[in-house]
Amino acid sequence: MRVCDTAAEAVDGIEDGSTVLVGGFGMAGMPVQLIDALIDQGATDLTVVSNNAGNGDTGLAALLAKGRVRKVVCSFPRQADSWVFDGLYRDGKVELELVPQGNLAERMRAAGAGIGAFFSPTGVGTPLAEGKETREIDGRTYVLELPIKGDVALIGAHLADRMGNLVYRKTARNFGPVMATAATTTIVQVREVVETGELDPEAIVTPSIYVDRVVAV
């Protein structure tokens, strides 16, 4: 675990072709400064896993606009302000894997928890389960869902201590805790890094074991 001085230092070494888990629900919890640093860092041919596919022209939308993203795995790309993704998708310049939001979260939870796959009732009988293995358990049909593991997670939290323990704020928590567990390297932007011991151990949401780099922005 390293406390970085700059967002550029925090995203150093992200390789072309990486799968990048990007936190946030809309702009709440979106790690905008880390994404801006990733744009400057230059990694390309990325697979981005995030709930949405960018809002407006900042954050994830800016990364998409630069042509750095080969594929988006998300639940809700289409929004009033998703014009960057919409244009790329209609022009065939970005691939989309649409995943129901709960399956998206659980597939990352599975990756972080060492679960090889799981049977979900969500999506059964719909186009999003086509071609997937199903099984009847106790009279109900489930579809087999595989884990989503990231090379890198970029998430936003409220506070970190110098060991990398994290607390979040309100609904900006969303995908942060599960993404932190599901990536080889978890990089977190926070509003403030406090001294170790200052966070109440009972209130820590993401324990330090999941966190590799932290930067205050």
Added chain:
Amino acid sequence: MSLSKDEMAAAVARDIPAGAYVNLGIGQPTLVADHLPDGSGVVLHTENGLLNMGPRPSDEEVDPDLTNAGKQPVTELPGSSYFDSATSFAMMRGGHLDVCVLGAFQVSAGGDIANWHTGAPDAIPAVGGAMDLAIGAKSVFVMMTLFAKDGSSKLVPSCTYPLTGVGCVDRVYTDVATFEITPDGVVVLDTFGTSYDELAERLDVPLSRA
């Protein structure tokens, strides 16, 4: 007279039990919150990670870290709790949510719902939490106008739009009638500005009276 959107929302709100844990889908269903009686004890769940969500704040109190599933600013009430997305959807899938209210393009007589994608070739599909809600909540209420702009019924023998969930809808609240979907077929609970006979004539779905 047929019901306005607000009157439909009020009709849904009347059928939500006191103390229920409820998720209101984005769009029209969010209107239901305005019609829950004071002291109902209904706890609103928003899938981005909050239980006991409160109403929209004043402009000065807007907090970008506190939104609903439609990404609109909301507030927390005493007794609120925050949680991550995996936990939030475990609440749904695990059958802990009493009621969800969803909008729909179509509902079938067998309780299938289509509400996420028109299937049009140029449409960008987006599903969000709709599929998890449809199969997860103990009771699934749909709120929609009964007829599309072209006059066709949205209550159909089988959905022509891509499905969101199979056999999961319990009630359908529309501007002209309220329906219950039962294993024995579609029951008309109430009509507004129309009659049972008119509906039976106009819909392709066999109906029965409550």
